[in-house]
Amino acid sequence: MTEAYLMKGKPENGNDAKMENGKTRPSQKKEGTLDQMKSEDIVNYLYGRGHPHPISEGVSEMRELLLDSGFDEIYTSFFVSRRDLRELTGELYPVLRDSVYHLSWVRPAPLGPTPDVDRRLMARFPDLDRAELWNILDALDEDSSGEELLAQLMDELGLDVDDALTVMNMIPELNRGDPEVGDMTLRSFMPTSWLSTLEAIFDPENLPLRLFTVATAFRREAELDSSHIRTYNILSLAIGDDDLTLEKGMAVLRRIFDNQGLSDISFLEKSYQFPFFEKGTEIEIFGGDLELGTCGMCSGEILSSRGVTTPVFIADIGVERVLMHRYGYPDIRQLLYPQFFAAWNLTDEEIASSLRYLRKPQTDYGREIARAIHRTYRECREKEEDEKRTAWKGILASSDYGKFLVTEERAKELGIDGRPAEVVLRESRKGMGLCGPGAFNEIWVDQGNVVSVPPNMAKTLEERGASRTNKTFVKAFSRYAAWKIERSLERGHTSRKVEKIRDLEGINLKLTSKALYYILSHKKKVDVQGPVYLSFSFRVKDPR
Incomplete structure (x- = not known):
């Protein structure tokens, strides 16, 4: 399917809604709405990240x-x-x-003047334009809608919404009739x-x-x-x-x-x-x-x-x-409907095992790159003077099955030719080194709560009986970087920088829906945050 098909019918500017007569639809804003209120007058409920339904x-x-x-x-x-x-x-x-739902609807029929209805309407609304009312009702057909009729009574008879609704409810024919089954399901x-x-x-x-x-x-x-x-x-x-x-x-x-x-x-x-x-x-x-x-x-x-x-x-x-x-x-x-049915009963260990990587490499070379990135971060975690370091070097080669990456050593061993490629870790903030103080934070589950802690707190949590997930921020980032590199072989370059973590998804992690709804239903929390300041770039060089 072509891009032209996907764009078919898409307006050039989604904000310029056109009416059938070609004119631009006028703004519906009115004075006194929230648009005119000062932001400081509104309580701010827009913070954090909510949890999606499974x-x-x-x-x-x-x-x-x-x-x-x-x-x-x-x-x-x-x-x-x-x-x-x-x-x-x-x-x-x-x-x-x-087992199929057949659609049905009420089909309005034209109404003629009825003395009894006339008498009751005139008693309730003595100034009502009776002739104009029956002109409106006479024009009803099977394509008419109740909303259209309400609008006509208000616009053409000058009634407010309460009086227009009263008129409609005083006409028996508008309140009777069984739905008729149509042709659609x-x-x-x-x-x-x-x-x-x-x-x-x-x-x-x-x-x-x-x-x-x-x-x-x-x-x-x-x-x-x-x-x-x-x-x-x-x-x-x-x-x-x-x-x-x-x-x-x-x-x-x-x-x-x-x-x-x-x-x-x-x-x-x-x-x-x-x-x-x-x-x-x-x-x-x-x-x-x-x-x-x-x-x-x-x-x-x-x-x-x-x-x-x-x-x-x-x-x-x-x-x-x-x-x-x-x-x-x-x-x-x-x-x-987890809000109506019994919640799951999960142990800390079960919640810990439900923490997954959002993105992870799918190939052998991708997994090798992820290990190389993680290893390089471990080697330079205390070296604040490092501004960049090469984590992996190899070549981009091609085969009948597509493009792939291979280390320089392996390429020489197999006699494979290709374009030089490398993965470089870079300083994200001046003077910080290649990773921030929270990059090696570990993720634990403690009494149903998912928390991130520095490595020096791990022993305390272990003594309390908390469960280790065996996942850290830098390990999750390394897997994301390798996944992103796998997907960039055609264009030959990619990069990513992550500075501060505020939730699991921000560092390439997620809980299964089962674990997440257990946490919500038991009023537990996911408190995962920290300054990581991680950055990588991948580039395929032009052949010499």
Whole structure:
């Protein structure tokens, strides 16, 4: 998908909202609003960093994983017509239709003058323009809305909002009538919402097609239990290419699950097939005994009816199910609504083991660079006179599998040629040396609280029974630096400077959602801060 497609429909300036007549929408600010209040008159609640919900955290992680893998993000419609639903469910429609939410609404009908209503209205509002009122009511049709009617009563009859509402409530026809079922449903099965998108953007000259969306789906489950809810989030992806097969699509999913640290993943052919998929290709995905989602090859007949002439693989992965499998939630409701369900009971040791690196190197050379950076910081931690020091030297080489880094010694041993490359640690603040006084702070868990302390306090915490995480600020920074270097081989340079730490994410760390919600629900704290003053740069030099 091209950049032009992604920019399609985007205004040149998001602040210049245009009305249909081409004029700029006037400002809605009024005197006396908060915009005119002095900042010192407002109590400041804007400080620190809040904690994300585990679902939004999981969604964010999955989005970044797909974006980093070259997939383009799109939105698909919440609404699916019953015609499309019937076409894509085929013989399963009688089985599935009662699990779909069918949309309905009240359709206003034109109203004629009613003596009884007239009499009561004139008694309540003797100065009401009766003829104008019935002109307004006469114009009602199935496309009219209650909000529009309220605005007309206020604008054309000069009523305030309370009187206009009173008029509307005195007309029985505006308060009666059952909703009528329309032609639209809320999406319950993601394949049904993919079809119109594939039809709209398919271009045989621009393959492979790699798209994803994180979408909310709605299912009228008969019963709610530990693994079934009526609204849930789905990571849905679509791949289209001329030589695409089911096996290739499943290989992509295995790589995605591996990158998320998920194990015990299995694929089983579904016992009954959704007609949207080619026969024999719909596969259920399991994490242990928990179903995580489905995948399969789209029906060629259905695709060709919409002008799509290449094979398409679609996978739907339940975000909540993935988080349940990863973190061991026994009940999906605990994950969704921790404020209403029993909190987790975790020991300090369990919380300590739940502290993870946000970013870490994925290759052998990346891990080697991370160790070299950490080792160099340890060697120069007390040397304030150091302004810079080379932590790693090697060459950038190429192979059939892409670019990679290798040490000078190893390159000579293997006879590999390439461009010189080096990682340099630099002084972040004059006179500070290569790292600040808090760079080697250790992270511990003490009675449910996550804290960072200088190394000389470690013994005290250990004697109190606190749990060591085996993570320090400088160790986390070293891993982030190596990860960033891995991703910069094409452009040949990158750098990063971190001065003061105020939270875990600021130094490349995070707690699992399970541990974080235990801490919040038990009124514990995460107190991680310190002056680290760390800086590195990576550069590939031009060949001599």
